[in-house]
Amino acid sequence: MLTLRLYMLQRITALFMAPLVIGHLAVMIYAIQGGLSAAEILGRTQGSFAWFVFYGVFVLAVAIHGAIGMRTILHEWGGLRGPWIDLTMWLIGLGLFALGARAVWAVTFSGGSI
Amino acid sequence: MKLSDIERHDTDILILGTGGAGLFAALHAQQTAPEGTKITIAVKGLIGKCGCTRMVQGGYNVALGGGDTVERHFMDTIEGGKWLPDQDMAWRLCEQAVVRIRELENEVGCYFDRNPDGSLHQKAFAGQTADRTVHKGDLTGIEIINRLMEKVLASGVEKLQEHRAVGLIPTKDGSALAGVLMIDMRTGKFRLVRAKCVMMGTGGGPTMYKYHTPSGDKTMDGLAMALRAGLPLRDMEMVQFHPTGLLAGDHTRMTGTVLEEGLRGAGGQLISHAGQRFMFDYDGKGERATRDVVSRGIYAEMRKNNNPEQEGVFISMSHLGPDTVRARFPGMVKRCADSGFDLVADKVEVVPTAHYFMGGVVVDIDTRTAMEGLYVAGEDAGGAHGSNRLGGNGVANSTVYGGIAGDVMGRDVAGMSLREPDETVLEAEFARAIYPLTRTPDLVLPLRKKLQDLMWEEVGVIRTEAGMKRGLRGIAEVSDVLMDVGVDDSNLAFNLTWHDWLNLRSLCDVSKVIAQAGIMRENSRGAHYREDFPDDGGIENSEFTVARMVGETVEVTNEPVVFSVVKPGETILPEGEPETLVAAQ
Amino acid sequence: MSAHGITSRAHPLWLAYILHRLSGLALALFLPLHFLLLGQALRGEAALDQSLAFSDMFLVKIAEFGLVFLLAVHMFGGLRLMAMEFLPWSPSQKTLAAGATATSFLIAVLFFMKAI
Amino acid sequence: MTSETLNVTIDRGAAGLQDYAVPAYDNQTVLDVVSWVQQNADPTLSYRFACRVGMCGSCAMMVNGVPRWTCRTHISKVLDGNAVTIGPLRNLPVIKDLAVDMDPFFDKWVAAEGVHHGAMTRDDPIASLGDDHPEQSGADFGRECINCSICYAACDTVAGNPNYLGPAALQRAWNLLNDAKDEGRMAILEAVSGTGGCHNCHSMGSCTTYCPNELDPMSAIAGLKRETAKSFFKRGR
Numbered sequence A: 001m002l003t004l005r006l007y008m009l010q011r012i013t014a015l016f017m018a019p020l021v022i023g024h025l026a027v028m029i030y031a032i033q034g035g036l037s038a039a040e041i042l043g044r045t046q047g048s049f050a051w052f053v054f055y056g057v058f059v060l061a062v063a064i065h066g067a068i069g070m071r072t073i074l075h076e077w078g079g080l081r082g083p084w085i086d087l088t089m090w091l092i093g094l095g096l097f098a099l100g101a102r103a104v105w106a107v108t109f110s111g112g113s114i
Numbered sequence B: 001m002k003l004s005d006i007e008r009h010d011t012d013i014l015i016l017g018t019g020g021a022g023l024f025a026a027l028h029a030q031q032t033a034p035e036g037t038k039i040t041i042a043v044k045g046l047i048g049k050c051g052c053t054r055m056v057q058g059g060y061n062v063a064l065g066g067g068d069t070v071e072r073h074f075m076d077t078i079e080g081g082k083w084l085p086d087q088d089m090a091w092r093l094c095e096q097a098v099v100r101i102r103e104l105e106n107e108v109g110c111y112f113d114r115n116p117d118g119s120l121h122q123k124a125f126a127g128q129t130a131d132r133t134v135h136k137g138d139l140t141g142i143e144i145i146n147r148l149m150e151k152v153l154a155s156g157v158e159k160l161q162e163h164r165a166v167g168l169i170p171t172k173d174g175s176a177l178a179g180v181l182m183i184d185m186r187t188g189k190f191r192l193v194r195a196k197c198v199m200m201g202t203g204g205g206p207t208m209y210k211y212h213t214p215s216g217d218k219t220m221d222g223l224a225m226a227l228r229a230g231l232p233l234r235d236m237e238m239v240q241f242h243p244t245g246l247l248a249g250d251h252t253r254m255t256g257t258v259l260e261e262g263l264r265g266a267g268g269q270l271i272s273h274a275g276q277r278f279m280f281d282y283d284g285k286g287e288r289a290t291r292d293v294v295s296r297g298i299y300a301e302m303r304k305n306n307n308p309e310q311e312g313v314f315i316s317m318s319h320l321g322p323d324t325v326r327a328r329f330p331g332m333v334k335r336c337a338d339s340g341f342d343l344v345a346d347k348v349e350v351v352p353t354a355h356y357f358m359g360g361v362v363v364d365i366d367t368r369t370a371m372e373g374l375y376v377a378g379e380d381a382g383g384a385h386g387s388n389r390l391g392g393n394g395v396a397n398s399t400v401y402g403g404i405a406g407d408v409m410g411r412d413v414a415g416m417s418l419r420e421p422d423e424t425v426l427e428a429e430f431a432r433a434i435y436p437l438t439r440t441p442d443l444v445l446p447l448r449k450k451l452q453d454l455m456w457e458e459v460g461v462i463r464t465e466a467g468m469k470r471g472l473r474g475i476a477e478v479s480d481v482l483m484d485v486g487v488d489d490s491n492l493a494f495n496l497t498w499h500d501w502l503n504l505r506s507l508c509d510v511s512k513v514i515a516q517a518g519i520m521r522e523n524s525r526g527a528h529y530r531e532d533f534p535d536d537g538g539i540e541n542s543e544f545t546v547a548r549m550v551g552e553t554v555e556v557t558n559e560p561v562v563f564s565v566v567k568p569g570e571t572i573l574p575e576g577e578p579e580t581l582v583a584a585q
Numbered sequence C: 001m002s003a004h005g006i007t008s009r010a011h012p013l014w015l016a017y018i019l020h021r022l023s024g025l026a027l028a029l030f031l032p033l034h035f036l037l038l039g040q041a042l043r044g045e046a047a048l049d050q051s052l053a054f055s056d057m058f059l060v061k062i063a064e065f066g067l068v069f070l071l072a073v074h075m076f077g078g079l080r081l082m083a084m085e086f087l088p089w090s091p092s093q094k095t096l097a098a099g100a101t102a103t104s105f106l107i108a109v110l111f112f113m114k115a116i
Numbered sequence D: 001m002t003s004e005t006l007n008v009t010i011d012r013g014a015a016g017l018q019d020y021a022v023p024a025y026d027n028q029t030v031l032d033v034v035s036w037v038q039q040n041a042d043p044t045l046s047y048r049f050a051c052r053v054g055m056c057g058s059c060a061m062m063v064n065g066v067p068r069w070t071c072r073t074h075i076s077k078v079l080d081g082n083a084v085t086i087g088p089l090r091n092l093p094v095i096k097d098l099a100v101d102m103d104p105f106f107d108k109w110v111a112a113e114g115v116h117h118g119a120m121t122r123d124d125p126i127a128s129l130g131d132d133h134p135e136q137s138g139a140d141f142g143r144e145c146i147n148c149s150i151c152y153a154a155c156d157t158v159a160g161n162p163n164y165l166g167p168a169a170l171q172r173a174w175n176l177l178n179d180a181k182d183e184g185r186m187a188i189l190e191a192v193s194g195t196g197g198c199h200n201c202h203s204m205g206s207c208t209t210y211c212p213n214e215l216d217p218m219s220a221i222a223g224l225k226r227e228t229a230k231s232f233f234k235r236g237r
């Protein structure tokens, strides 16, 4: 059920994510040395516009990419048909984005407390 | 099952078969028929996926210049057919092939092999005096039929797939065709399809021989139906054998399938059971002689041998070197390997195999028959090839005349209307088809084998009067026994055994005519070789046989060939033309 | 069901496909959890620390190893796929597929070793 | 020679799996085994074949869970001990026993614009296409396809996505896209970009793996993806 447009969106978001994932993994590998702590993580990210953009783009891309991917799987393996397909895709996409945006906000500009 | 169970269905133009003839008829009828004409295509298998046109390997004969001319193609066809062809039909075949090949390339979308300069690549089959055969590797038929099939599938004609025609139903006075009785094989139900025009292109198919090349769906149904409808059939003794059919035993459908002609052309050697090359004993060209000559050579060699373990002879390619064989014949090497044979290093057992049926319904050059509303084209129609079909003329014939039939029907249909079928004939044909369902079930296969052995032994590559008479008696016996063999009628949907029975019935009916016509021709021409009459009987006095059913019996007569274009001993080539343009091998 | 369905698809490209799909699926299922966890930051460092304390546990380590592995597998699989589709194709792509999986596995192991 | 017996299991749909003891012979194909059952043991068994030499593409079945052309598959190649299980081709509606309805496969072939689009007629000369036409090199890609539907049966995407045009139809579309004689470029790109188009393919490669003619639909589909992506950027859709 993938049309050219969804396909291109999935590929473009994937291409965007590739360097971000590598970046994220690198940071994690670095961070994990000596154990993880909230202070360490937040210390790096809080107030940083750069990290906000980094994770913001990531979340946006992952929401689009994941939603399209789940759409395919639900169609092929879940037997989802008709208008349900697109509805589900939007729900997953928006849900992922909402959760992701909340997380990004939390680790960058929430100031550690509300 | 009752007569009233027959579903009735109407159309304007009905086409039987989807080989080169059927598919081209469908396309052309659409082009010439008035707007709104309903066209229906009915076929025993799936559209484009049955019949022999798809199996064409070598290619398509057409004179496209470079020294070659329609006149030369025509002369080769007449000489090849030993002056028996209907000359007007042969001429039209050669002339229209030029148009048809352009149509295949430009309108249908075929893409045949090219020379480096961009022109079509052409080669010469045995018996041709010019490089004439257009091809797509050695899978020419797949290219032609796939492209035609796409066009027809996309064109919106009505499809009746896996519909087997079982009887031509005329009008009450018998002068015209009203419709065709069919079995919808998928359900086992009967359907009478009435049409203003019907083209029959069911493709003959001499599968009553122990060794045969045609596809499994071809069992002479068309000719058997035409015979029962009282139509005259010509050249019925003319069965072409291909010299090198694979011999792999009784238990496999691979037996009889063709090992490409090119193997011999490339230097493949035929080896007898005694381990000797033998073809030079029969002909100066050795293995490179024409099909009929090599087939007879092999058959004669086989008769000398009485080792039941090894029936055929061998083809050996190994002296050419494994790399050469693999590079030049990748398809054949793979096919042999799939079936458990090694063409590269080992020798492979071969046998002559029934390949093509030159005989068929008598038609005019517009494919019209003696019955109004019935047109016949392709291998079902007789006349274009005489006693021998040149390699490459078969597919040219089916596509050329299929197209003509489509054009003619498209024009004729406007002046025609649906006709009322003769209900008594309908009832008789229906009864004939359901007959086995009323008997105690038994195996059909042993009888089919019996007929095939008989035809191979007695009415095969080399014939005698005594043999063919024995053959006739045997055929009668098989036919009789068949009438006591029933088919389990518990489920008629896709009931292949019922169709095996009906196939055998068609084959018995036509086998009988082959033997009768063979006895009638007391000379040897092309594919028909009489050991008791080895000479050609005088070309100037050439006659062809015509068989027709009169009452319950088949009568065969001789009719003189009309030399309407060229007389024996003459040529239509300009003076001083070289005999052949093909460089000696 | 060996009569009807296809049962033998164990060729490299199909394995790459199924790995890519399963990893994508797993990622899509995990990601909401991951986001929720990070979202804890909204409730202050203490809450986040509490959650992160889990990650010292061996099981969680395994789970995280799995995640990174999945991400790596999926990414390399995806890049392989796009290379196959967009770069003029060469028969060596099967090797590429295998290589991608191997590389991602290496990275994941590296990560795991460091984590422990 | 005939002392050995093969244990043949055939999936007959509603009638379930049925076992037959079939004598083993030299030079026996899967089609021969199926034919033996129909001709000798169970006359009601249904299956389809025509050419028996791998040209018509009408005899494909599932053999031990693998789609194969049965007329060209030697039984020794598939025997598991001396057993073999045979079923109807996957991903197509079964008519009866081993015979499937191939119409969906061909409907999709047409829907993929798998048919020549041209303005030339029989009155025009045949196009000169040779070495000076490098763009024609892709016009032979997959032309030998016998439309046997084996790739279609092998593909899991077809199984899960009833709209997907499938490998063979898309390969034909790619073939036409590369044919200098074909003028249907826009129509083809349109047809392969829709809901059932080439973008549904996950490059799982089962088509290429199982094609009995060693064709490569997967690469053809990758080609379509490239061309449609190019047109995506060009037309800015």
Ligand SMILES: Cc1cc2nc3c(=O)[nH]c(=O)nc-3n(C[C@H](O)[C@H](O)[C@H](O)COP(=O)(O)OP(=O)(O)OC[C@H]3O[C@@H](n4cnc5c(N)ncnc54)[C@H](O)[C@@H]3O)c2cc1C
Pocket (backbone or CB within 6 Å): B016, B017, B018, B019, B020, B021, B022, B042, B043, B044, B045, B048, B050, B051, B052, B053, B054, B055, B056, B057, B058, B059, B060, B061, B163, B164, B165, B166, B201, B202, B203, B204, B213, B214, B215, B217, B218, B219, B221, B222, B258, B355, B356, B377, B378, B379, B380, B391, B392, B393, B394, B395, B396, B398
């Ligand atoms: C292996 C092989 C190789 C050949 N190679 C060449 C070659 O290189 N060059 C060449 O020129 N010729 C070649 N020929 C010959 C050529 O194939 C035939 O001359 C030609 O294709 C016949 O075309 P057709 O349309 O008359 O019949 P076919 O193509 O045979 O089609 C007959 C159609 O009628 C259908 N049919 C049969 N009975 C019924 C029924 N009762 N009801 C409904 N439908 C029915 C069949 O299913 C089929 O669809 C070869 C033949 C074979 C067998």
Ligand code: HEM
Pocket (backbone or CB within 6 Å): A010, A011, A014, A015, A017, A018, A019, A021, A062, A065, A066, A068, A069, A070, A072, A073, C020, C021, C022, C023, C024, C025, C027, C028, C029, C031, C074, C075, C076, C077, C078, C079, C081, C082, D201, D202, D203
């Ligand atoms: C660098 C990162 C990534 C790359 C390069 C990438 C690449 C791809 C590609 C190319 C596809 C298409 C597969 C196909 O059509 O068969 C895909 C599918 C998918 N991706 Fe990703 N992806 C990445 C990250 C992610 C992430 C973080 C998720 C988590 C949500 C995800 C979830 C999915 C899902 C669920 C699918 C569908 C799988 C399928 O259809 O088989 N991807 N990915």
Ligand code: SF4
Pocket (backbone or CB within 6 Å): D057, D144, D145, D146, D147, D148, D149, D150, D151, D152, D167, D168, D171, D210, D211, D212, D213, D214, D215, D216, D217
């Ligand atoms: S691509 Fe291969 S497997 Fe698919 S239909 Fe064509 S020949 Fe059969």
Ligand code: F3S
Pocket (backbone or CB within 6 Å): D154, D155, D156, D157, D158, D166, D167, D200, D201, D202, D203, D204, D205, D206, D207, D208, D217, D218, D221
């Ligand atoms: S098997 Fe199917 S998913 Fe694509 S590569 Fe072939 S069409």
Ligand code: FES
Pocket (backbone or CB within 6 Å): D049, D050, D051, D052, D053, D054, D055, D056, D057, D058, D059, D060, D069, D070, D071, D072
């Ligand atoms: S019977 Fe024609 S491909 Fe097998």
